[in-house]
Amino acid sequence: MSERKIRVLVAKPGLDGHDRGAKVIARALRDAGMEVIYTGLRQTPEMIAAAALQEDVDAVGVSILSGAHNTLCPRIVELLRERGMDDCLVIVGGIIPQEDIRRLKEQGVSEVFLPGTSTENIVKFLRENVGQRT
Amino acid sequence: MSETKEFSSPAEASVERWERETLEPALRKRPERKKRFETVSLEEVGRLYTPADTSDVDYERDISFPGEFPYTRGIHPTGYRGKLWTMRQFAGFGTPEETNARFKYLLEHGQTGLSVAYDLPTLMGYDADSPLSEGEVGKCGVAVSSLADMEVLFDGIPLEQVTVSQTINAPASVLLAMYLVVAEKQGADFNKISGTLQNDILKEYIAQKEWIYPIRPAMKLVVDTFEFCTRHVPKYNPISVSGYHIREAGATALQELAFTLRDGIEYVQWGVDAGLDVDEFVPRISFFFNAHNDFFEEIAKYRAARRIWSRVMRERFNAREERTLQLRFHTQTAGVSLTVQQPLNNIVRVAIQALAGVIGGTQSLHTDAYDEALALPTDQAALIALRTQQIIAEETGVPNTVDPLGGSYFVESLTKKMEDGALDYFDKIDSMGGMVEAIEKGFPQREIQESAYQYQKSVERGEQTIVGVNKYAMEGESAEVPTLVINENVRERQLARLEQAKARRDNGAVANALEKLKQAARGGDNTMPATIEAVRAYATLGEICDALRDVYGLYEEPAF
Numbered sequence: 297m298s299e300r301k302i303r304v305l306v307a308k309p310g311l312d313g314h315d316r317g318a319k320v321i322a323r324a325l326r327d328a329g330m331e332v333i334y335t336g337l338r339q340t341p342e343m344i345a346a347a348a349l350q351e352d353v354d355a356v357g358v359s360i361l362s363g364a365h366n367t368l369c370p371r372i373v374e375l376l377r378e379r380g381m382d383d384c385l386v387i388v389g390g391i392i393p394q395e396d397i398r399r400l401k402e403q404g405v406s407e408v409f410l411p412g413t414s415t416e417n418i419v420k421f422l423r424e425n426v427g428q429r430t
Numbered sequence: 431m432s433e434t435k436e437f438s439s440p441a442e443a444s445v446e447r448w449e450r451e452t453l454e455p456a457l458r459k460r461p462e463r464k465k466r467f468e469t470v471s472l473e474e475v476g477r478l479y480t481p482a483d484t485s486d487v488d489y490e491r492d493i494s495f496p497g498e499f500p501y502t503r504g505i506h507p508t509g510y511r512g513k514l515w516t517m518r519q520f521a522g523f524g525t526p527e528e529t530n531a532r533f534k535y536l537l538e539h540g541q542t543g544l545s546v547a548y549d550l551p552t553l554m555g556y557d558a559d560s561p562l563s564e565g566e567v568g569k570c571g572v573a574v575s576s577l578a579d580m581e582v583l584f585d586g587i588p589l590e591q592v593t594v595s596q597t598i599n600a601p602a603s604v605l606l607a608m609y610l611v612v613a614e615k616q617g618a619d620f621n622k623i624s625g626t627l628q629n630d631i632l633k634e635y636i637a638q639k640e641w642i643y644p645i646r647p648a649m650k651l652v653v654d655t656f657e658f659c660t661r662h663v664p665k666y667n668p669i670s671v672s673g674y675h676i677r678e679a680g681a682t683a684l685q686e687l688a689f690t691l692r693d694g695i696e697y698v699q700w701g702v703d704a705g706l707d708v709d710e711f712v713p714r715i716s717f718f719f720n721a722h723n724d725f726f727e728e729i730a731k732y733r734a735a736r737r738i739w740s741r742v743m744r745e746r747f748n749a750r751e752e753r754t755l756q757l758r759f760h761t762q763t764a765g766v767s768l769t770v771q772q773p774l775n776n777i778v779r780v781a782i783q784a785l786a787g788v789i790g791g792t793q794s795l796h797t798d799a800y801d802e803a804l805a806l807p808t809d810q811a812a813l814i815a816l817r818t819q820q821i822i823a824e825e826t827g828v829p830n831t832v833d834p835l836g837g838s839y840f841v842e843s844l845t846k847k848m849e850d851g852a853l854d855y856f857d858k859i860d861s862m863g864g865m866v867e868a869i870e871k872g873f874p875q876r877e878i879q880e881s882a883y884q885y886q887k888s889v890e891r892g893e894q895t896i897v898g899v900n901k902y903a904m905e906g907e908s909a910e911v912p913t914l915v916i917n918e919n920v921r922e923r924q925l926a927r928l929e930q931a932k933a934r935r936d937n938g939a940v941a942n943a944l945e946k947l948k949q950a951a952r953g954g955d956n957t958m959p960a961t962i963e964a965v966r967a968y969a970t971l972g973e974i975c976d977a978l979r980d981v982y983g984l985y986e987e988p989a990f
Contacts, residue, residue: 311550311566313639316679316766319879320886336987337639362550363805363916367565393805393913410770411803412899414890 302330302426303353307344308337309372312362317389321357324415330422341368345375348384354426355385357418365392365400373404385425389413441482453477470724471682471881472888479839487842492737496832499744501736502845504791505756509832510823516794517819518595518760522547522572523806524920526582529572533587535809541816543794544587545595547571548605553640555601555975558924568920570806571597575924576970578931580608581615590618595626595670595760595794600642602629603651603958604974607965610663626667626716626760629655632693632865633672636874637679639987642975645866647982651957652697653704658958660711669697670718670760676874677720678766680882683731686720687848688855689865689874691738695856696865698747712743713753716793721783722764728783729835730844732790735759738849761787762796768803772898773911776800781818788822789835795819805913872988928970935968943967944977951981 306322308315315337322332333351335344348356356376358369365388373386388400389409397408407421437443468474476483487493494500497507506512519536521544522529533544549571551563557575558567567573574580584594589612598605606627613623631648634641641648652669659668673681673690681689694715701711717735721728739757743749763783768776777800784797797815799807807815823829835841862868869875888894895901943964950960957978964974 311554311556311562311640313634313641314679315639316882320680320883323883324886336989362566363569364550364565391803391805393915394910412769412771412896414900415886416890 302355302422303333303351304330304422305333305335305344305348305351305353305356307335307339307347307356307358307372309339309341309344309358309360309368310362310364311338312360312364313337314361315359317361318357318359321359321389321415321418325357325419325422328419330419341371341375344372345379345381348376349379349381353384355387355422358386358388358390360388360390360392363391365390366396369400369405370403377404385422387418387421389418439482439485441480441485445480445482468893469683469727470722470885470894471684471727472884472894473682473684473727475726475844479843481839483843484839484846487846492846493836493842499755500740501756502733503833503836505736505758507832509791510788510829511832514823514829515788515792515819516543516593517541517816517823518543518545518794518796519812519816520545520547520595520597520762520796521812522549523570523914524568524572524916525923526572526574526579528568528917530583530585530587532809532812536812536816537587537592539813539816540820543593543595545796546583546597548596548598549573550640551575552605552971553598553600555604555642555971555979557970557972558921558928560972563921567924569916573920573924574605574608574971575928576931577608577611577965577968578927579924580605580612582927584609584612584616588618589613589616589625590622593625595628597628599628599631599634599638600640600648601971601975602627602631603655603961604965604971606655606668607958607962608971610962611965620663622665623663624665624667626670627655628672628718629669630672630693630718632696632869633675633690635869635985635987636676636689636693637681637878638675641985643978643982644985645869647951647978648985649696649700649866650954651978653700653706654956654958656697656701656706656711656714657704657956659714660706664714667714667716669714670716671697672718674718674720674762676878677722677764679878680885681878682881683722683724683727684848684851685855685874685877685881687731687735687738688852689878690717690719691735691742691852692856692859692865692868694739695742695746698743699864702747708743708747708749709751709754712747712749713751713756717757717759719759719761719787719792720764721761721787721790723767723779723783725782725786726835726841726844728786729790730841730848732759732761732787732792733833733836733841733845734848734852736791737845738852758793760794760796761790761792763787763798765798765802768798768800769896769899770803771903773800773804775898776803777814777818780815781822784818785822785826785828788828789833791833801911801913804911806916808912808914810912870988931968932970939967940964940969940973943969944973947974947977948981951978 496503673686677686740755799811947960
């Protein structure tokens with residue numbers, strides 16, 4: 297029985313150049329047996345959604361530390377849905393204040409991971425929440 | 431039997447005796463807590479340091495006296511007894527009006543210098559009205575698109591008296607020009623203006639990644655500022671060579687030290703190649719280091735930095751002047767060490783990190799606010815951070831004695847190890863052709879990425895402890911401290927001022943100035959005079975950077 301590997305797009309939207317987290321996560325997900333595509337820096341929501349569709353990913357992991365999450369993350373969700381990627385999870389990691397977490401989740405973000413999160417928890421979250429796809 | 435063993439020094443013989451007679455019985459009774467004790471950089475540290483560990487360190491040659499070569503014990507003969515370090519808190523958010531108010535608040539509470547944080551569009555050379563700026567205006571710093579914003583930012587702050595540090599890199603020459611024009615309008619004398627421009631583009635390619643142009647033209651812009659400041663603003667520091675961001679990106683203490691100093695060497699080499707005299711411009715090169723959690727490792731790093739720099743300046747560049755040999759640095763506590771969980775614990779972390787910076791002999795210090803893993807600091811959090819420095823300065827007694835840890839077997843041994851490790855890195859980078867070439871090959875970037883990953887794994891295995899995160903965590907606690915909320919209408923307010931500035935200016939003068947700048951850039955002339963003229967005409971930051979983008983092109987990060 298061959299199980300399809302979980303495919304994840306790790307994305308850096310906006311002007312923020314802090315990519316330590318994105319790169320550590322990308323490597324940890326790869327080490328956990330997932331297929332990971334990293335977008336590189338300074339991607340617009342449009343570029344991220346197009347890459348997600350082209351790579352047929354199960355999840356998009358958005359790394360953002362600049363404070364622009366309220367503008368950029370809902371836009372990424374919206375563009376994925378417009379492209380018919382209804383099952384694609386959007387998870388966010390970065391410096392996100394508590395009140396924004398609630399709002400982002402209402403807008404379709406599946407989970408927000410704050411500094412100090414173990415990469416194992418992110419792996420576990422993806423394994424548990426991806427895979428209902430046919 | 432072991433009694434016949436030969437020892438290279440009496441110290442080693444007595445250590446061996448102690449191990450046999452005292453240590454071993456003690457270990458049998460109670461084994462140590464861990465097999466391996468290591469620093470936050472995952473470097474192993476020993477149980478005990480003795481004269482045997484410093485046998486290759488000579489007091490006169492390697493440690494010497496404060497104010498004397500190789501400056502291991504500091505650049506001032508009296509340490510902090512003459513003058514305390516400058517308490518310089520980095521601040522900036524929202525509009526120039528809001529940041530101006532925060533600056534005045536900090537000055538009123540005893541802060542002695544200013545430090546400007548710019549927002550991401552400014553750092554990347556875009557105006558507030560660029561589509562790329564959406565969602566970012568005023569978020570992680572203050573928004574500045576033209577001279578009109580800069581005039582508001584420093585309104586009522588006399589630039590001849592207050593020293594200002596500006597954290598700006600890729601478009602640094604433009605922000606320097608804006609700063610100088612504001613000072614000029616205040617009637618300030620350029621010979622008296624002091625302050626610091628970060629302007630360290632190499633560490634952008636290595637770590638922070640806020641670049642605009644390809645590396646070589648970007649280096650040319652840096653050299654332009656060296657040349658201009660040496661001639662016209664002689665007390666201004668046109669660069670702050672920064673290890674801070676290299677460390678935050680995941681480097682070890684040694685990598686921070688080695689890559690930063692090698693960057694410094696690269697800048698000096700480019701200045702020399704451009705015909706500048708080492709003893710004229712190098713005294714105005716300053717440094718910026720991180721203060722992380724591992725107390726002694728950090729102190730050794732600062733002491734080694736001074737020693738290495740003075741030797742390199744003398745041996746590699748034939749520097750003669752004392753000031754050229756003396757490494758001066760700013761320190762900031764490690765943002766990356768702050769936790770979202772139990773955020774008040776961060777006050778304690780910051781205090782200990784700051785203490786390391788002070789014992790290491792820093793010239794100026796920024797202490798992080800406890801809420802910075804959550805958002806930009808509130809007034810109250812920023813005030814506690816400043817008070818932390820004041821407590822170290824005025825209550826602990828630490829600044830009473832110069833280099834209080836000098837001569838410690840442990841600290842001297844670590845300092846030597848740092849120096850040797852950095853020199854090994856220099857050899858590797860030199861063999862690649864220099865730092866520009868090493869960056870093009872992705873060498874420092876890969877080294878840092880690897881260290882970041884190894885550290886994360888070490889935390890997840892529980893080998894490195896983060897209190898409140900992987901140990902002593904509290905279930906269900908939420909990080910409810912008040913946080914600073916950036917006004918969502920910052921962009922609208924900035925757009926209004928930008929429009930107004932554009933409506934008032936002479937567009938013909940702007941076009942001329944931009945054309946002159948392009949000519950200077952194409953012809954390899956110093957770009958500063960033309961940049962200043964463009965700024966005076968209220969050409970915007972975005973327009974000026976676009977003119978240079980036209981000539982130089984854009985940097986594309988290679989995949990590695």
